[in-house]
Amino acid sequence: MKVSKRKTSTRNKKVRARKTVMRKPVYLGIAxxxxxxxxxxxxxxKRVKSQVVDFGVGGVDEAIRRWVLxxxxxxxxxxxxxxxxxxxxxxxxxxxxxxxxxxxxxxDIVPYVDNSxxxxxxxxxxxxxxxxVSSRFEGSDHVVKVNFDKRRxxxxxxxxxxxxxxxxxxxxxxxxxxxxxxxxxxxxxVISFFSSTPQGGGVALMRHALIRFFNLWGVRAxxxxxxPEPKVFEITKKKFHNVLQGIAGPVESDLTQGDKEIxxxxxxxxxxxxTPVFKRSTMIVIDDPQPSGMxxxxxxxxxxxxxxxxxxxxxxxxxxxxxxTPQHKIWKYLWKNIKKANYFVAHPVEDFVPSMVxxxxxxxxxxxTDRFDGLNKQLSKEQTEYYIDLFNxxxxxxxxxxxxxxxxxxxxxxxxxPSKGIxxxxxxxxxxxxxxxxxxxxxxxxxxxxxxxxxxxxxxEGCALYSQTVASLKTDTLSLYAxxxxxxRLHHNDQILNALLSESKIALQLSHKEGFEIKVSExxxxxxxxxxxxxxxxxxxxxxxxxxxxVGVGNTEAVARRMYILLRHDALYDLMSLRARERVRxxxxxPSNAVRWLEIATGRAPRPPFFFKRAITGFLLEMGIxxxxxx
Numbered sequence: 001m002k003v004s005k006r007k008t009s010t011r012n013k014k015v016r017a018r019k020t021v022m023r024k025p026v027y028l029g030i031a032x033x034x035x036x037x038x039x040x041x042x043x044x045x046k047r048v049k050s051q052v053v054d055f056g057v058g059g060v061d062e063a064i065r066r067w068v069l070x071x072x073x074x075x076x077x078x079x080x081x082x083x084x085x086x087x088x089x090x091x092x093x094x095x096x097x098x099x100x101x102x103x104x105x106x107x108d109i110v111p112y113v114d115n116s117x118x119x120x121x122x123x124x125x126x127x128x129x130x131x132x133v134s135s136r137f138e139g140s141d142h143v144v145k146v147n148f149d150k151r152r153x154x155x156x157x158x159x160x161x162x163x164x165x166x167x168x169x170x171x172x173x174x175x176x177x178x179x180x181x182x183x184x185x186x187x188x189x190v191i192s193f194f195s196s197t198p199q200g201g202g203v204a205l206m207r208h209a210l211i212r213f214f215n216l217w218g219v220r221a222x223x224x225x226x227x228p229e230p231k232v233f234e235i236t237k238k239k240f241h242n243v244l245q246g247i248a249g250p251v252e253s254d255l256t257q258g259d260k261e262i263x264x265x266x267x268x269x270x271x272x273x274x275t276p277v278f279k280r281s282t283m284i285v286i287d288d289p290q291p292s293g294m295x296x297x298x299x300x301x302x303x304x305x306x307x308x309x310x311x312x313x314x315x316x317x318x319x320x321x322x323x324x325t326p327q328h329k330i331w332k333y334l335w336k337n338i339k340k341a342n343y344f345v346a347h348p349v350e351d352f353v354p355s356m357v358x359x360x361x362x363x364x365x366x367x368x369t370d371r372f373d374g375l376n377k378q379l380s381k382e383q384t385e386y387y388i389d390l391f392n393x394x395x396x397x398x399x400x401x402x403x404x405x406x407x408x409x410x411x412x413x414x415x416x417x418p419s420k421g422i423x424x425x426x427x428x429x430x431x432x433x434x435x436x437x438x439x440x441x442x443x444x445x446x447x448x449x450x451x452x453x454x455x456x457x458x459x460x461e462g463c464a465l466y467s468q469t470v471a472s473l474k475t476d477t478l479s480l481y482a483x484x485x486x487x488x489r490l491h492h493n494d495q496i497l498n499a500l501l502s503e504s505k506i507a508l509q510l511s512h513k514e515g516f517e518i519k520v521s522e523x524x525x526x527x528x529x530x531x532x533x534x535x536x537x538x539x540x541x542x543x544x545x546x547x548x549x550x551v552g553v554g555n556t557e558a559v560a561r562r563m564y565i566l567l568r569h570d571a572l573y574d575l576m577s578l579r580a581r582e583r584v585r586x587x588x589x590x591p592s593n594a595v596r597w598l599e600i601a602t603g604r605a606p607r608p609p610f611f612f613k614r615a616i617t618g619f620l621l622e623m624g625i626x627x628x629x630x631x
Contacts, residue, residue, distance in 0.1 A: 023076045023077055023078040023386055024044060024076065024077045024078065025044075025077070025078045025079075025080050025142045026042050026043060026044045026077050026078070026079055026080065027042070027043045027079070027080055027081050027082070027083075027130050027131075027133045027134040027137075028040060028041065028042060028043075028068075028079055028081070028082035028083065028109070028129075028130055028133070029041040029043070029048075029050075029082070029083045029085075029125070029126035029127055029128065029129030029130030029131070029132070029133065030064060030082055030083065030084045030085065030086070030126060030129065031085045031086070031122045031123075031125035031126040031129060032060060032085070032086045032087060032090055032091075032122060033087075033121060033122035033125075034087055034089065036090070037052060037121075037122045037123075038052065038053045038054075038055050038060060038063060038064075038122065039051070039052050039053070039121075039122040039123040039125070039126040040053055040064070040067060040126055041123075041126035041127040041129065041130040042130065043127075043130040043131060043133075043134050044077075048127045048130050048131060050123045050126050050127050050130075052122075052123065053067055060086060060090050060091055061091060061095055061096075061098070061099045064099060065099075065102060068103070068107055068109070069107075072107070072382075078386055079107065079109045080109070080110065080134075080137060080142045081109060081110035081111070081112060081133045081134075081136065081137065081144075082103055082109050082110070082111055082112070082133065083112045083114050083129030083130065083132055083133040084096065084099065084100065084111060084112065084113050084114060084129075085113075085114040085125055085126075085129055094161075096113055097158075097161040098161060098163075099111075100113060100158065100159070100160075100161075101159070101160045101161045101164055104159045104160060104372075104377070105160060105164070105372065105377055105378075108379065108380075108383045108495065110144065110157065110159070111157075111158070111159065112129075112133055112136070112157065113158065114129055114132075139491055140393070141390055141490075141491045141493045141496070142493075143491045143492050143493050144157075144492075146198040146199055146225075148198075148225065151224065151273065151274065151276070151277060152224050152225050152226070152227065152273065153222050153223065153224050153277075154198050154207070154208075154211070154222075154223045154224070154225055156208055156211040156212050156215070156223065157212070158212060158215065158216075159212060159372060159373070160372045161216070162216045162217070164372060165213070165216070165371075165372070165590075165591060168371055168589075168591075169586070169589075169591045170586075173586070173591055173592065173595065174591075176595055177217065177591060177594060177595060177598070178217075180595065180598035180599065180602055180604070181217035181218065181219050181598065183598075183602045184219050184220075184598055184601055184602055185218055185219065185220075187282070187602060188282065189219065189220060189282050189283065189601045189602065190220045190221075190222075190280055190281045190282045190283070191214070191219070191220065191221040191222070191281070191282070191283045191284075191285070191597070191601055192221075192222055192223075192224060192277055192278075192281040192283070192284050192285070193207055193210075193211075193221070193222070193223040193224065193285045193287060194223075194224050194225075194226065194274070194284065194285065194286055194287060194291045194294065195207060195223070195224075195225060195226070195287035195288065195290070195291065196225065196226050196233070196236065196287075196288070196290035196291060197225065197228075198225045199454070199492045200415070200454045200492065201415060201454075202312065202367050202517075202518050203287050203288065203312055205369065205370075205373070205375070205518065206367065206368055206369075206518075206590075206593070207223045207287070208223075208373070209368075209369070209370035209373055209590045210590060210593060210594060210597070211223050213370075213590050213591070213594050214594065217594075219598070222277075224274060224277060226266075226270045226290065226291055227266075227269065227270060227273070229266050231262055232262060232263055232266045232290075235255075235259045235262060235263055236263070236289060236290045239254075239255045239259060239330065240289040240290070240330060240334065241288075241289070241313070242418065242419075243326050243327060243330045244289070244313050244315055244316065244320070244327055244330060244331065245313060245314050245315075245316065245419055245513040246316045246319060246327065246513060254326075255329065255330060255333060260333070263293065264293060267291075267293035267294055267297075268297075270291070270294060271294055271297040271298075271301075274294070275301055278297075278298050278301045278302050278305065279301060279302055281302065281305050282304075282305060282306065282601070283305065283306040283307075283308065283600065283601045284298055284302075284305050284306070284307050284308065285308045285310055285345075285597075286307065286308065286309050286310065286341065287310050287312065288310065288311065288312050288313070289313075289334050289338075292309060292334055292337050292338050293337055294337075295307055295309065295337045295338065295340050295341055296337055296340055299340050306342045306343070306600070306601070307340070307341045307342050307343075308341060308342065308343040308344075308345055308363075308600060309338045309341040309343070309344050309345065310345040310346075311344065311345065311346045311347075311352065311515075312347070312367065312515050312516075313352070313515055314347075314352065314419070314513040314514050314515045314535070314536040314537070315346070315351075315352045315353075315354065315515075316351075316513075317351050317352065317353065317354045317355070318351070320354045321354055321355060321356070331354070335356065339356075339357075341361070342361065343361050343362075343363055343600060343605065344357045344358075344361045344362050344363070345362075345363045345364070345365060345600075346362065346363075346364055347364065347365070347366050347367065347515045347516040347536075347537045348364040348365065348366055348516075348537070348540060349515075349516075349536065349537050349540070352515065352536075352537075363596065363599075363600060363605050365587070365593060365596045366516040366537060366540065366541075366585075366587055366588065367515065367516035367517070367518045367521075367537075368518065368521070368587070368588055368589055368590055368592065368593040369518040369521050369522050369525075369588060369589060369590075370589065370590045371525070371589055371590075373494060374493075374494030374495045374498060375494045375495075375497055375498050375522055376498065376522055376525065377498070379495065379498060379499055379502065383495070383499070384499045384502065384503065387493070387495045387496045387498070387499035387500075388403065388405065388496075388499050388500065388503065390493065390496055391403065391452075391488065391490075391496050391499070391500060394488050394490060395486055395488060398470075398487075398488065400486055400487070400488075401483055401486075403448060403450065403486055404448060404484075405503075406444065407443075407444055407445070407446065407447065407448055408445075408447040408448070408504075408505040408567075409447050409448040409449065409450050409486075409503075409504055409505060410429065410447050410448070410449050410450070410504065410505060410506045410507075410508060410563060411449075411450040411451075411452070411500060411501060411504040411506075411507055411508070412425050412450075412451050412452075412507070412508040412509065412510065413452055413453060413497055413500070413501055413507070413519045413522075413523075414451075414453045414509070414511070414519060415453045415454065415462060416453055416462045416463075416465035416466045416469065416489055417462065417465065418465065419511055419512055419513040419514070420453075420510070420511050420512075421510035421511050421512050421533065421553075422451060422465070422469055422510075423472070424510040424512075424533075424554065424556050424559070425449070425451060425508055425510050426449075426451075426469070426472060426473075426477075426478055426485070427477070427556045428508070428510070428556040428559035428560045428563070429449045429481065429485065429560075430477050430478055430481060431556055431557055431559075431560035432447075432560040432563050432564060433446070433480075433481050433484075435560060435561075435564050436564070436567075445567075446484070447505055447506075447563075447567065448484040448485070448486065449481075449484060449485045449486065450486045450488075450500060450504070451469065451485070451486070451487045451488075452486070452487070452488045452489075452490060452496075452497065452500060453489060453490070454489075454490055454491070454492050454497075462489060463489070466487070466489040469487050470487050473485055473487070501519075501522065501523055501526055501528065502526050504528060505528075505566075505567070506528065506529060506531065506563055506566055506567070507519075507520075507523035507528040507529070507530050507531075508530070508531050508532065508559070509523075509530060509531075509532040509533070509538060510531075510532065510533050510559065511532070511533060511535060511536070511538070512533065512535065512553055512554075513535065513536060514533075514535055514536035514537060514538050515536055515537055516536070516537035516538075516540070516541070517532075517536075517537070517538055517541070518588070520532060520538060520541045520542060521541060521584055521585070521588035521589075523580075524541070524542070524547055524548070524580040524581070524583075524584040525580075525581065525584045525588075526580075526581075527577040527578065527580050527581040528577070528580060529547065529548045529549075529566055529573065529576040529577060529580060530542050530547065530548030530549070530580070531548055531549045531551065531559055531562050531563060531566075532548065532549075532550060532551070533550070533551055533552070533553045533554075534550040534551060534552060534553070535553055538550070541585070541588070543579070543583060546576070546579050546583065547576060547579050547580040547583055547584075548576065548580065549562040
């Protein structure tokens, strides 16, 4: 049988042909004195070195861009972040914003615009800034640390300008954002979001992006994170989250009186901390069950505030409503607090909204991602190389062989969570490998498998499930292919996931339970055909046989068959890849999400709630693609 040899783009081949040489991470401090002296300091692990830069006739911002570009070309370094302190006599705010956007989007440098008004000599200021910026990062991956103020408000960095977003949204949506933002400012709206973790998982990702976006519009919006408490997270993960999604065992399902006392004590401690925030907020958003116990306290402290409960779960409404089920018992305990909220926000799947929720309170919106964060922005060839090198360093530390960049690979990006179907991913891959061996595929065309995800502070199960996944590679079913299976639980370096997903051939999402998976939207936006289980909100994201395949839960044979089809037929793959990019929903991104929140905040929440419709299948059949290439 003839096997197609065109498996990757020319760009990918260039990435794979290189010899790995890790670049040294450094940090910059950029300062300009009132006398016009521009100083740039570089900090590495050992020292800080500064130099004066002549910016000549091109202007300060152009001089900085030229210096950074030359630095990348001449030295094998990776600039992680840069602090910028430039007097507005030399650059307007708009020019500083454009410079920050350039550093982030083009050079992959996290920008920090400093407003400390520290007015010493430029050289000294640049060195102080370089040290200050480096202190915001940690670990071998140089991952950004989440900073809080004394009230545990998350300090969200500014990455891009409003004009960057404007280029990627239609005029109608931009005007709607302009109007709603103006109304929110005129009404004096103060929006406060509360969640249990600042990193790991979709909720944290969405909040970072949304707060950044609101700040660009001048909307007063802040995000607060509750104090971490391992005993509480054991309860909320296993006895709230897992039970409501129907993936908990009998022992985990039993919420004891002792569990309730631990949880409620934690709630009271956080209420005390956040009371000043409650008092000044006009809208308070409670993300998921963990903080839901605060709702009755909020209603007493500030009766005028609009309180919103945001359900991110794949909620099994049938089981929630059935008396005697573990789901019914847990929901009954949570509902006594949640029902006091003014709005109930859920994914646009009717089954996710229990019947006891008044339909007048329901607002629907899916999970979203951001085109300009580390997970989604366009990476250059060199930047991609750097992050895949970092990934291979992780594999080396875990005693795994590196990803072979001369061969394609299939990927699932997800937390190590019981709902994510990781055993199904492994079994599907083993079935695919058997099929490829049977048909005589050469090794260089046989794909590897990458299973990768981040950790979350409020998820105590992740480490154990990661260990179980690695251990399963020694079983009879998987041992033959273990060297080609890469499993990693990473720190919160979004660009590693971005690089891995961008260079992959096929993306999987074999979740058994799923509200609305942003990794699906991210993969589609990168032109990756998705193969996913037909469950939860995923069918609203993937157009079956158009942008990917929807498969019945547990049907690993069907998953393997569809992977084989995509690997075997380039014309079909290319068409699906094109449609994935073209047809990813605009509702999957931050601006549309911001519109929905502003509608609630300004009293314009749409009614009745609308549900997305499943996509019509059969598009490829209409295009004349033979059935055997599809099913």
